[in-house]
Amino acid sequence: MKKFLKILGIIVGIIVLAVAGIAAWINFSDMPSHPVQDLEVKLPIDSLSLARGAKIARTVCAYCHQGESGKYDGKLFSPESEGFGEIWSGNLTHHPTAGLGRYKDGEIAYLLRTGIKRNGKLAGPFMFFPNLSDEDMAAVIAYLRSDAPEVAASDDVRTTRYSFLAKALIKFGAFKPLPYDAKPRLAPPASDQVAYGRYLATAVYDCAGCHSASFETNNLMEPEKSPGFFGGGNPVADPEFKLIPSRNITPHPEQGIGKWTEEQFFKAVRSGIRPDGKALSVAMPRFALQDEVEINAIWAYLKTVPVLATTVAKAGK
Ligand code: HEC
Ligand code: HEC
Numbered sequence: 001m002k003k004f005l006k007i008l009g010i011i012v013g014i015i016v017l018a019v020a021g022i023a024a025w026i027n028f029s030d031m032p033s034h035p036v037q038d039l040e041v042k043l044p045i046d047s048l049s050l051a052r053g054a055k056i057a058r059t060v061c062a063y064c065h066q067g068e069s070g071k072y073d074g075k076l077f078s079p080e081s082e083g084f085g086e087i088w089s090g091n092l093t094h095h096p097t098a099g100l101g102r103y104k105d106g107e108i109a110y111l112l113r114t115g116i117k118r119n120g121k122l123a124g125p126f127m128f129f130p131n132l133s134d135e136d137m138a139a140v141i142a143y144l145r146s147d148a149p150e151v152a153a154s155d156d157v158r159t160t161r162y163s164f165l166a167k168a169l170i171k172f173g174a175f176k177p178l179p180y181d182a183k184p185r186l187a188p189p190a191s192d193q194v195a196y197g198r199y200l201a202t203a204v205y206d207c208a209g210c211h212s213a214s215f216e217t218n219n220l221m222e223p224e225k226s227p228g229f230f231g232g233g234n235p236v237a238d239p240e241f242k243l244i245p246s247r248n249i250t251p252h253p254e255q256g257i258g259k260w261t262e263e264q265f266f267k268a269v270r271s272g273i274r275p276d277g278k279a280l281s282v283a284m285p286r287f288a289l290q291d292e293v294e295i296n297a298i299w300a301y302l303k304t305v306p307v308l309a310t311t312v313a314k315a316g317k
Helices: 002-028 049-065 105-114 133-146 164-170 193-204 207-211 263-269 292-300
Strands: 076-078 085-086 234-235 244-245
Touching: 002 164, 002 207, 085 164, 105 133, 193 207, 193 292, 207 263
Parallel strands: none
Antiparallel strands: 076 085, 234 244
């Protein structure tokens, strides 16, 4: 018996030490580092491309990166209470040390494709643009390099502190970069309405990311494979970090937008006003800069996605 207890004691001791060792490793070792690439990017100089880059950045990047000053010098993305630590989005202004002055154009592109920052570390699993066309990617970067007031140098730097949980998820590879292949990415022409709508809704404005079942189960490389594709229910944080479930925007006549008219859709997406006259939460970005060509293409595409009957509890009702 005594011998048994002794052996048990030794085994428990080993387990305790192993757990403490793993915990210390998670907490104190360096975050995993990945090779960085400087992709070839040719920045456009024509005014049409610059306007397109501005439109995408002001809609997509601004949502997470526009600070209180109005500049894209970063904002609180996730507070401590959410469980992943205190996470600040980066400073995208021209500043040489705090902002993108330290990035090469091709390093910004590589980060947007894979999530790998120029220091080799993962920029969380929050920001991936694997299917954005090469042309739109270059247009966004050209805008970030432009003399627009939002990207004028700001030295504001905040430090992200990942929680133990986030560190564990990154170190055990649950949060990881996307693979990169050098294949060219082309956007379909606007004249191919449904294909163009699909491109906008899945690769540029990420309607699919917010409107499928969950950020955790989304398939970023092949959005159609995301569970609950466009069925809604994904909790999205509003500016006060209140979670608002996204809605079913498949053509389901009751749960989705099957009975909506194109005008109603246009108003909801551009101005955030539902057909019943109620305002949508600002967790739903306003696509006020998008014109009829873009919104009508998204509408045409959404008519073709598989109908889901997902019921989403309406926020604020
Ligand atoms: C859903 C929110 C979200 C969106 C949308 C988003 N970002 Fe980010 N971005 C983040 C967060 C959060 C970080 C910081 C992650 C970290 O450092 O751990 C970040 C980091 C970055 C960095 C790295 C900065 C640094 O200091 O190394 C760059 C560059 C960047 N984003 C560019 C962009 C661009 C360009 C767009 C638009 C095409 C964009 N982001 C859209 C959330 C977002
Ligand atoms: C950052 C996450 C996010 C993105 C990106 C996003 N949405 Fe939403 N959307 C939401 C949330 C959350 C709601 C629910 C708001 C509420 O209940 O007040 C919503 C609501 C809607 C509604 C209203 C549906 C209803 O039944 O009232 C429509 C339509 C819609 N979104 C379309 C789109 C389209 C089209 C895109 C892409 C161009 C898009 N959304 C991108 C989060 C998002």
